[in-house]
Amino acid sequence: xxxxxxxxxxxxxxxxxxxxxxxxxxxxxxxxxxxxxxxxxxxxxxxxxxxxxxxxxxxxxxxxxxxxxxxxxxxxxxxxxxxxxxxxxxxxxxxxxxxxxxxxxxxxxxxxxxxxxxxxxxxxxxxxxxxxxxxxxxxxxxxxxxxxxxxxxxxxxxxxxxxxxxxxxxxxxxxxxxxxxxxxxxxxxxxxxxxxxxxxxxxxxxxxxxxxxxxxxxxxxxxxxxxxxxxxxxxxxxxxxxxxxxxxxxxxxxxxxxxxxxxxxxxxxxxxxxxxxxxxxxxxxxxxxxxxxxxx
Numbered sequence: 001x002x003x004x005x006x007x008x009x010x011x012x013x014x015x016x017x018x019x020x021x022x023x024x025x026x027x028x029x030x031x032x033x034x035x036x037x038x039x040x041x042x043x044x045x046x047x048x049x050x051x052x053x054x055x056x057x058x059x060x061x062x063x064x065x066x067x068x069x070x071x072x073x074x075x076x077x078x079x080x081x082x083x084x085x086x087x088x089x090x091x092x093x094x095x096x097x098x099x100x101x102x103x104x105x106x107x108x109x110x111x112x113x114x115x116x117x118x119x120x121x122x123x124x125x126x127x128x129x130x131x132x133x134x135x136x137x138x139x140x141x142x143x144x145x146x147x148x149x150x151x152x153x154x155x156x157x158x159x160x161x162x163x164x165x166x167x168x169x170x171x172x173x174x175x176x177x178x179x180x181x182x183x184x185x186x187x188x189x190x191x192x193x194x195x196x197x198x199x200x201x202x203x204x205x206x207x208x209x210x211x212x213x214x215x216x217x218x219x220x221x222x223x224x225x226x227x228x229x230x231x232x233x234x235x236x237x238x239x240x241x242x243x244x245x246x247x248x249x250x251x252x253x254x255x256x257x258x259x260x261x262x263x264x265x266x267x268x269x270x271x272x273x274x275x276x277x278x279x280x281x282x283x284x285x286x287x288x289x290x291x292x293x294x295x296x
Contacts, residue, residue, distance in 0.1 A: 004116050011120030015090050028086070029079045029132030033139060036071045040201075044070045051251050056243060065144030065235040070255065072136040073231040074200040076129070077224040080159060081198075083128050084166030085174070085190050088121040092177045114175070114290040118283075122167045129159050146234035154230035161275060162223050168282040175289060198224040205254045216261050219278040222271040228257045229268055 044067045052058060058066075133155065140147070170190075177183060195201040198220040204212045215221045236257075240248050252258035259266040 003112050004119065007113060007116030008119040008123070011090055011116060012124055015087055015120065015124045018090075018093075026128055026131065028083060029075065029128070030135060032075050032079065033071070033132075033135060036075055037139075040071060040074070041067055047254070048251070051247065051254070052243065053247060058239075058242075061144055062146075062235065062238055063144075065140070065146045066232070066239065068140045068144050069232045069235050070228070072140060073224075073228040074195070076133065076136060076155070076159060076231070077162060077198060077200045077227040078195045079132050080125070080129050080162035080223075081166035081169065081194050081220075082191050083132075084121060084125045084163060085170040085187060087124040087128070088117070088167065088170040088174050089183055089187075090120070091117045091171070091174050092179075092183050095178045096180055096183075110290045111287060114171070114287065118167060118171050118286065121171065122163060125167055126160065126163050129163050130156075133159055144235070146238050148234065151230060151233045154233070155227070158223075158227050158230050161272070161279075162227065164279050165219070165223055165275060165282075168279055168286060172282060172286045172289065175286065194220070199256050200224050203254060203256045205256070216259070219275050221256075221259070222266070222274045225256050225259050225266075226268065226271050226275065228255065229271075232257055 045063060048058065048063060048066050137152070173186060177186060197215070197218065199215060204215055204221070207215070232255075236248065236252070239251075249258065253260065259271075
């Protein structure tokens with residue numbers, strides 16, 4: 001245990017001392033928030049306005065709360081994964097710089113080493129994502145706050161869970177990388193594709209029926225849905241006071257807040273179970289891979 005702690009601290013220090021890697025991770029959520037607000041705000045606003053029945057007009061504050069909530073949910077669900085891949089690049093950098101050879105000379109088994117990489121990645125990524133969460137809450141509070149304490153706690157919980165998921169997923173993928181070129185390729189693919197696959201950039205209702213069925217079998221879909229559920233709880237409580245329930249339910253389904261699997265609504269507890277079980281399975285695969293695969 002002492003070796004794991006020492007190696008974890010070493011990895012965290014290396015990550016934060018690498019100004020390029022750290023600043024990239026830190027400013028990425030801020031840049032995404034600006035881009036989302038610039039390019040997606042009008043799209044989300046039109047979605048809510050057009051969904052309202054005739055004669056009902058949303059207040060500016062409520063409309064802002066709904067739009068900003070949707071933007072923030074999309075940002076956080078993506079950031080938890082993309083930042084994890086960035087912070088977890090230390091594992092690959094050690095191979096590129098051949099620091100891994102020095103670490104393996106010491107009386108440290110591969111299992112201890114890979115667990116320390118995972119823990120360091122989780123702690124570093126969580127720090128960045130909590131910073132992103134603070135920025136997002138300030139952004140929402142500027143003109144559309146409808147959350148209570150429980151809503152905020154659920155968002156924090158989902159950030160922790162999705163950060164765990166992002167770290168274990170990136171740990172498995174990055175463990176097979178060994179060059180700077182591979183780092184760039186994987187980073188580009190994850191940054192550009194994850195948001196679409198997870199339903200963060202566009203709700204799955206906008207996709208074809210075949211693609212929707214495929215995405216419903218991916219844990220990424222449920223991670224994004226959980227984040228949307230927690231961030232949008234407050235604005236939808238307010239919306240339910242002025243809009244009929246059937247309209248609200250239809251809107252939730254169109255935004256992937258109320259996911260349907262084979263015609264049945266997927267409860268939040270089931271979503272948590274799916275994501276947590278995926279984390280456990282992937283972590284077991286990651287550790288077993290480190291034991292039986294010749295490279296770390």
